[in-house]
Amino acid sequence: MAKWMPVVEETAFRKTYKYVHRRKEIALFRLEDGLYAIDNSCSHEYSPLVEGMVVHGDVYCPKHGSRFDIRSGAVKDFPATRPVKTYPVKIEDGMVYVKL
Numbered sequence: 001m002a003k004w005m006p007v008v009e010e011t012a013f014r015k016t017y018k019y020v021h022r023r024k025e026i027a028l029f030r031l032e033d034g035l036y037a038i039d040n041s042c043s044h045e046y047s048p049l050v051e052g053m054v055v056h057g058d059v060y061c062p063k064h065g066s067r068f069d070i071r072s073g074a075v076k077d078f079p080a081t082r083p084v085k086t087y088p089v090k091i092e093d094g095m096v097y098v099k100l
């Protein structure tokens, strides 16, 4: 059953943050309308998306340039063809939680 996990204090990062839980890596992104969490691993060849360039709510994989919608996890550009998983995010008392 999914559980809310405390990740980081909201003020402790500006735009991106990598969270590791039991070998699972989650990439957090701060966009203009809030915080979002997706799998850190690109669905093409597993590069860390938290290191990618963020433009207008999309992240470009640093390895081959696939583009993912950070809010939905959808693929917008090849070579990746599969979306990345997204996770609910909430902030309580200044702490960021991700539901895993």
Ligand code: FES
Residues within 6 Å of the ligand: 042, 043, 044, 045, 046, 047, 061, 062, 063, 064, 065, 066, 078, 079, 080
């Ligand atoms: S590893 Fe991300 S596009 Fe290839």
